[in-house]
Amino acid sequence: MAPDNENATALTTPTADELFRDSRVILKNESHLHKVPPKSELHFNCTIASDVFMHAPYKQKLQRHRFVHDAVGKDLLLPVDGAAPLVHMLTIHAWTLDEWRERGGEIEPSPPCLGR
Numbered sequence: 001m002a003p004d005n006e007n008a009t010a011l012t013t014p015t016a017d018e019l020f021r022d023s024r025v026i027l028k029n030e031s032h033l034h035k036v037p038p039k040s041e042l043h044f045n046c047t048i049a050s051d052v053f054m055h056a057p058y059k060q061k062l063q064r065h066r067f068v069h070d071a072v073g074k075d076l077l078l079p080v081d082g083a084a085p086l087v088h089m090l091t092i093h094a095w096t097l098d099e100w101r102e103r104g105g106e107i108e109p110s111p112p113c114l115g116r
Contacts, residue, residue: 020071023050024100026107033110034089042088045110046072049100064094 028045048068057063072090091110095103 020048020050020052022097023048023052024097024105025049028107030091030110042086043110044087044089045091045093045107047093047095047100047107049095049097049105051097053094053096053099061094065092068092068094 024047026047028047029043030045031043034043046068052058052067053064058067069090069092072087089110091108093108
């Protein structure tokens with residue numbers, strides 16, 4: 001028997017803007033903490049708190065990181081047409097809003113730079 005497609009609802013993937021509408025996003029430039037030329041804006045710390053992470057498949061830390069990485073866009077993180085990437089390092093701290101409040105709404109520090 002063939003499936004009844006007349007009453008099927010199309011599944012759409014929400015945009016990052018829709019998913020993160022009621023979220024807290026803090027992006028901190030940490031380039032000055034690394035051994036890079038002056039005015040090199042390549043190292044960032046992203047703290048994001050969103051109730052999106054309460055739901056599957058984003059309950060696990062790795063899935064949260066992949067989601068944020070995809071939302072930021074690979075164009076920022078990967079070289080395009082031989083050009084250097086816009087972002088060299090992106091530290092991601094992804095919490096639910098409750099987890100973030102329990103931590104006092106603080107920005108987590110990035111790991112120390114080994115190249116400095």
